[in-house]
Amino acid sequence: MIRDNKILMTEINRIAETAGYLWEKGWAERNGGNISVNLTDCFTPQEIKMQPVESNLPLAIRAEHLKGHIFYVTGTGKRMRYVAREPWSNGALIRISPTGDSYDILAENPIRPTSELPSHLLMHDYLLAEGRQIRVVLHTHPTDIIGLTHCKPLLDSARLTRLLWSMIPECRIIVPRGLGIVGYEIPGTIELARATIEQLKHHDIIVWEKHGILAVGEDIIECFDAIDTLSKSAQIYFSARAAGFEPEGMTDEQLEGLVEPFCLPR
Ligand code: 2HA
Ligand code: ZN
Numbered sequence: 001m002i003r004d005n006k007i008l009m010t011e012i013n014r015i016a017e018t019a020g021y022l023w024e025k026g027w028a029e030r031n032g033g034n035i036s037v038n039l040t041d042c043f044t045p046q047e048i049k050m051q052p053v054e055s056n057l058p059l060a061i062r063a064e065h066l067k068g069h070i071f072y073v074t075g076t077g078k079r080m081r082y083v084a085r086e087p088w089s090n091g092a093l094i095r096i097s098p099t100g101d102s103y104d105i106l107a108e109n110p111i112r113p114t115s116e117l118p119s120h121l122l123m124h125d126y127l128l129a130e131g132r133q134i135r136v137v138l139h140t141h142p143t144d145i146i147g148l149t150h151c152k153p154l155l156d157s158a159r160l161t162r163l164l165w166s167m168i169p170e171c172r173i174i175v176p177r178g179l180g181i182v183g184y185e186i187p188g189t190i191e192l193a194r195a196t197i198e199q200l201k202h203h204d205i206i207v208w209e210k211h212g213i214l215a216v217g218e219d220i221i222e223c224f225d226a227i228d229t230l231s232k233s234a235q236i237y238f239s240a241r242a243a244g245f246e247p248e249g250m251t252d253e254q255l256e257g258l259v260e261p262f263c264l265p266r
Contacts, residue, residue: 002108008042012087015072018220020084022140028080033140036073036120037220043070052095052104060118062101063125070095073113073120119193126197127216134216138223141212144234149209157181166249167233169258174229176264180206187211
């Protein structure tokens, strides 16, 4: 029984917990957003070879570095609010084939993964090849951050990062590598994934114009927290604007003053 694996169950519970936060935050309307987590480390060598319930489902890409890796992926058309309640019936446990261009659906869990699976796997593949300690790709639709992307002058990585960093010190600390930006692309396309990967070279969090945000990281709760902190900054900015003034923002000196005490990259 896969579900006797306590390490796996802890991870699945953290995914469900996060899915609940995405829904509660209002960032996951209908089936908005998707999550993939590399769970290969949760399994014994014996378990990794477990019998699938479906095998050799084709992938539109080849994931060279993910051969044999096991992922939990939210299900196609599934809603975050139900992932929160029942992660096993609203997500798939999949294993990438030894060739990297197809996958198996593993026992006890015959759910089809999100149609964004190839995009997620391309990102995992890139990050693993780069040696980055990343297990999670989390995509969601934070209302306030999407709102900011409707302002053309803010569609600039340095400018948007500076704006959000300067609203509260935590933002500079929790999102030290700043935000990447990808201009509008059709959702779910490989073009969107490739443009995102370009930005992942320099950032862990990428904003998609008029669509949403994507965070990568080692830990799913940390990914959520980073987006939550950015969203908080966006709310402070909008509330000041709604009250009729341009927020002053932290000064360059105040932002710079955080670098040393918090060991932040420049
Ligand atoms: O899965 O959010 O970007 C629904 C989406 C597509
Ligand atoms: Zn989306």
